[in-house]
Amino acid sequence: MIEKQLIRCVRCNALALFSSVDRSPEYRWEQGKWKVLERDDQAQFLQAHRGHELEKLRIVKDSFISRQNYLEPVGTSYFEAISGEQCVVVKRSRETILAPQRYELIPGRLRLTPGELRIDGSAIQKAFEREFSCLQLPPDKVNRFVQQLEETVSRLNPEELKRVPFESHNPSLWYFYLDGGVVDRVLEKSMEFLNKREVSGVDEFLRKNLEEPLFMAVAEIDFQIESSQEHKKTEFQDP
Numbered sequence: 001m002i003e004k005q006l007i008r009c010v011r012c013n014a015l016a017l018f019s020s021v022d023r024s025p026e027y028r029w030e031q032g033k034w035k036v037l038e039r040d041d042q043a044q045f046l047q048a049h050r051g052h053e054l055e056k057l058r059i060v061k062d063s064f065i066s067r068q069n070y071l072e073p074v075g076t077s078y079f080e081a082i083s084g085e086q087c088v089v090v091k092r093s094r095e096t097i098l099a100p101q102r103y104e105l106i107p108g109r110l111r112l113t114p115g116e117l118r119i120d121g122s123a124i125q126k127a128f129e130r131e132f133s134c135l136q137l138p139p140d141k142v143n144r145f146v147q148q149l150e151e152t153v154s155r156l157n158p159e160e161l162k163r164v165p166f167e168s169h170n171p172s173l174w175y176f177y178l179d180g181g182v183v184d185r186v187l188e189k190s191m192e193f194l195n196k197r198e199v200s201g202v203d204e205f206l207r208k209n210l211e212e213p214l215f216m217a218v219a220e221i222d223f224q225i226e227s228s229q230e231h232k233k234t235e236f237q238d239p
């Protein structure tokens with residue numbers, strides 16, 4: 001893991017995120033050959049702010065949010081940091097691949113709100129068709145059951161579910177585990193069209209696989225910056 005430090009020049013209110021990769025050279029393809037560019041962003045920043053008071057900010061773990069993929073080199077992202085006693089939002093953006101990262105400090109907090117939960121109905125349908133033969137569970141019943149599951153999941157409150165502790169490539173997507181309570185609810189509603197034997201088969205299959213990625217629910221995260229200075233919310237749109 002790359003160790004990172006967020007440094008602010010108090011006089012200029014300029015920010016820099018130092019990491020162990022700052023000093024790695026950059027390779028650029030120019031006129032038919034690779035050119036090695038020695039770079040040291042850290043030294044550049046320290047040189048520009050020599051003699052100024054520098055402050056070290058603490059980055060709040062797991063507060064990173066962006067509408068882009070983690071691997072996307074260009075774009076805007078936000079995270080929280082602690083400056084003295086105050087919580088601030090750091091806006092990080094880069095306009096082109098060759099441009100340096102720009103940081104902006106906004107006094108306030110990030111409010112992350114998960115939107116409606118979804119599951120991958122068509123993948124679940126295929127898994128059911130593989131698991132159950134036509135006699136065990138006819139295709140029209142599989143279909144109705146998956147619809148019921150999708151509908152039930154879309155009405156769940158993400159706050160009541162356990163979040164899956166892995167990071168996806170897309171920081172604006174959060175994954176959640178469905179639990180036994182959800183299974184009970186869906187099966188109860190499915191009793192209209194499933195007989196007892198079918199209910200117990202489906203019940204067993206679901207409980208055995210609840211932690212599999214197939215049954216994870218996903219929600220898109222909406223975020224707002226709650227500014228602590230003017231006590232108002234500022235919504236950010238993608239640039």
Ligand SMILES: [Zn+2]
Pocket residue numbers: 009010011012013014048049050052
């Ligand atoms: Zn400075």
